[in-house]
Amino acid sequence: MKHCFFAVDLGATSGRTILGSFTPGGLEMEEINRFPNHLIGVGGHYYWDIYELYRNIIEGLKLASRKEGVEIASIGIDTWGVDFVCVGKDGQLLRQPYSYRDPHTEGAPEAFFSRVPRQRVYELTGIQVMNFNSLYQLDAMRRAGDSALAAADKILFMPDALSYLLTGEMVTEYTIATTSQLVNASNRRLDTELLEAVGLTEAHFGRLVRPGEKIGELSPEVQRITGLGAIPVVAVAGHDTASAIAAVPARNSHFAYLSSGTWSLMGIETDAPVITPETEALNYTNEGGVGDSICFLKNICGMWLLERCRQQWDGASYAELMAEAEAAEPFRSLIEPDDASFANPSDMEQAIREYCRTTGQPAPDTRGQVVRCIFESLALRYRQVLDDLRSLFARPIETLHVIGGGSRNDLLNQWTANAVGIPVVAGPSEATAIGNILLQAFAAGRAGDIPSMRRLVADSIPLKTFMPRDTEAWAGAFQKKSYLCR
Numbered sequence: 001m002k003h004c005f006f007a008v009d010l011g012a013t014s015g016r017t018i019l020g021s022f023t024p025g026g027l028e029m030e031e032i033n034r035f036p037n038h039l040i041g042v043g044g045h046y047y048w049d050i051y052e053l054y055r056n057i058i059e060g061l062k063l064a065s066r067k068e069g070v071e072i073a074s075i076g077i078d079t080w081g082v083d084f085v086c087v088g089k090d091g092q093l094l095r096q097p098y099s100y101r102d103p104h105t106e107g108a109p110e111a112f113f114s115r116v117p118r119q120r121v122y123e124l125t126g127i128q129v130m131n132f133n134s135l136y137q138l139d140a141m142r143r144a145g146d147s148a149l150a151a152a153d154k155i156l157f158m159p160d161a162l163s164y165l166l167t168g169e170m171v172t173e174y175t176i177a178t179t180s181q182l183v184n185a186s187n188r189r190l191d192t193e194l195l196e197a198v199g200l201t202e203a204h205f206g207r208l209v210r211p212g213e214k215i216g217e218l219s220p221e222v223q224r225i226t227g228l229g230a231i232p233v234v235a236v237a238g239h240d241t242a243s244a245i246a247a248v249p250a251r252n253s254h255f256a257y258l259s260s261g262t263w264s265l266m267g268i269e270t271d272a273p274v275i276t277p278e279t280e281a282l283n284y285t286n287e288g289g290v291g292d293s294i295c296f297l298k299n300i301c302g303m304w305l306l307e308r309c310r311q312q313w314d315g316a317s318y319a320e321l322m323a324e325a326e327a328a329e330p331f332r333s334l335i336e337p338d339d340a341s342f343a344n345p346s347d348m349e350q351a352i353r354e355y356c357r358t359t360g361q362p363a364p365d366t367r368g369q370v371v372r373c374i375f376e377s378l379a380l381r382y383r384q385v386l387d388d389l390r391s392l393f394a395r396p397i398e399t400l401h402v403i404g405g406g407s408r409n410d411l412l413n414q415w416t417a418n419a420v421g422i423p424v425v426a427g428p429s430e431a432t433a434i435g436n437i438l439l440q441a442f443a444a445g446r447a448g449d450i451p452s453m454r455r456l457v458a459d460s461i462p463l464k465t466f467m468p469r470d471t472e473a474w475a476g477a478f479q480k481k482s483y484l485c486r
Contacts, residue, residue: 001071005444006032006064006231007436008057008077008162011240012262013037013307015053017060018430019070020437022446026460027437029430033060039099046103047096048158050085054165061226072228075166075218076236076440077159078243078432080262081179081287082134085161086152087170094148097158100132101344104144108136111143116197119280124194126185126275127178128285128299134180138198155204159238167216167233170206176238177208178288185273185286209235211242211290212443236439237290241265241297243435244403246290246450247428249458254398256389257297258382258416259431260406262304264337266385267297268393282388290439291450298385301337303406305374308348313367322411324368325375331477333361333373337381375412379419380474380481386420400424403431410464417466418474427463434461 004019016034020027035056040047057077064072086094098104108131113121118129127133134157141149156164157176164170177183177190184191190202209215217230237243244259259265273286273294287295310316333356335342345351349370353363356373364370382400390397400420402413407426417424428434434457441447447456 002069003071003073004064005437005440006061006072006075007236007433007440008060008075009240009243009430009433009436010037010053010077010079010158010162011432012080015056016433017057017064018433018437019064019067019072020434020441022441026456027434029433029437032063039101040096044103046099046101048083048099050093050097050158050161054162057162057166058222058225061222061228065227072231073444074232074234074440076234076436077162078236078238078240078436079158079162079176081176081239081241082132082137084134084137084155084157084180086148087154087156087161087164088151089153093161094151097161098137098141100137102132103344104140105131105136107131108140109133112136112139112197116194121181121194122280123275124184124191125181126273126279126286127181127183128283129181130299135182135194135198138200142199152204154206155200156206157238160206163215163233163235164206166218166222168219169216169233171209171215171235172205172207173235173238174208174210175242175288175290177205178286179239183288185275188288211235211237211439214443234440234443236436239287240432242287242289242295243433243439244431245269245295246435246438246453247431247457248401248403248454249425249428249461249463250399250401250454251458254396256386256397256400258400258402258406259404260302260402260409260412261404262302262307264300264302264378264382264406265295265297266300266382267295268389268395268397270294270296274392279392282392284388284392290435293450298388300378300381300385301342302378305337305342305348305352305378306371308345309352309367309370309374312347312349316367318409321367321371322409324366325371326411328366328368328372330372330473331376331480332369333364334380334477334481335373335377337374337377375415376477377481378412379415380478382416383419383421383474383478384482398422402426403428405429407431410466413464413466414469415474417468418470419478421468421471423468424466425463426466428457428461
């Protein structure tokens with residue numbers, strides 16, 4: 001019988017379930033099902049369809065249960081950060097959860113800072129201020145008299161809400177909770193001062209659990225539907241970034257990571273939060289990691305820029321777009337990927353053109369020019385963040401590990417190496433699911449500490465290294481972008 005771990009890995013545009021197992025040759029993975037994760041726009045708001053996500057998880061479990069010679073040892077769920085579900089006193093979900101891309105949080109941080117100063121919020125949490133953080137979502141809902149929040153007995157973050165639907169147990173997993181900007185960085189618990197500011201208490205949340213703790217077992221209803229037994233559901237690093245970072249295939253500590261997907265999350269690991277006036281001014285975040293580590297990082301708008309353009313281009317193939325981008329003129333137009341105009345425009349291509357015109361640059365006319373503009377701008381933004389990290393920390397950064405779906409983008413990886421001036425090691429593309437599986441294995445006593453997990457990944461997964469080229473030209477482009485975008 002093959003003992004497998006069932007990983008549920010949900011991103012902001014798609015989800016998948018994967019079976020992972022350990023063999024003498026290392027880690028083996030098999031995708032069970034993959035499905036889209038669509039925003040639902042209605043009544044001026046954007047929601048996630050949590051029931052459709054749950055249905056697809058159930059479908060994956062049913063498919064896995066039919067596989068001969070497979071025994072599922074446990075189940076773990078990771079998702080994107082900040083979003084949450086309101087649960088009523090009767091245990092029912094009160095409404096589909098808002099998406100972090102909903103416009104109701106526009107201006108929300110500033111409204112909150114009128115009562116609790118921005119400096120105080122960062123001092124308590126060490127979390128990057130972004131308008132969609134759960135803290136500001138909750139405050140915006142409270143000020144709007146939101147009916148779901150008013151009736152909520154519990155607030156469950158997305159992976160915890162899905163674990164609840166599977167087990168009936170309500171928990172608050174630590175790494176996902178830190179994305180909310182509600183966790184005190186010193187004691188690593190929900191902060192009472194900030195909770196009080198949004199009209200909540202610790203009692204509104206499930207028991208706090210850490211990666212590796214058992215949440216519960218599949219409920220009798222889920223057992224009946226799937227044909228499975230009372231399989232344990234384990235708290236992995238519920239925040240997909242923390243799970244992905246656990247799977248970085250580094251062989252020493254002299255690295256930075258870039259989790260590349262809808263978002264690009266770039267940073268280093270630290271043993272303790274780094275909360276200073278400088279990190280506040282640079283708007284860096286201290287999110288919870290595995291093994292008591294801190295994921296010190298910067299959130300950067302990532303492949304969202306390209307994906308929104310591809311929707312307008314009838315899903316043009318990546319191969320076509322890469323070829324067109326490579327053939328386009330270098331450094332013709334550059335953007336600041338994190339500019340507010342790119343958050344959720346109705347027409348991303350037009351938003352990019354308008355940004356270029358506003359900053360006195362030629363607007364991209366062709367698909368290739370648009371893609372080249374996006375990729376060059378991202379690579380140069382990564383250089384800027386790497387420079388920040390080097391100025392903040394004395395440790396050498398010798399390698400940039402690119403993990404996640406973006407690790408398959410050879411063109412962007414090469415341009416990133418050119419921009420940052422150090423080797424870029426790409427892979428694994430399924431880092432989040434691998435981290436999820438490794439943490440389940442750790443909970444089951446089948447995996448060791450994080451360094452040994454990383455060595456296992458490095459030995460099991462093919463990696464590709466990109467060495468810097470044309471560094472002088474890229475250094476010149478970096479100066480141009482800094483002039484245009486700072």
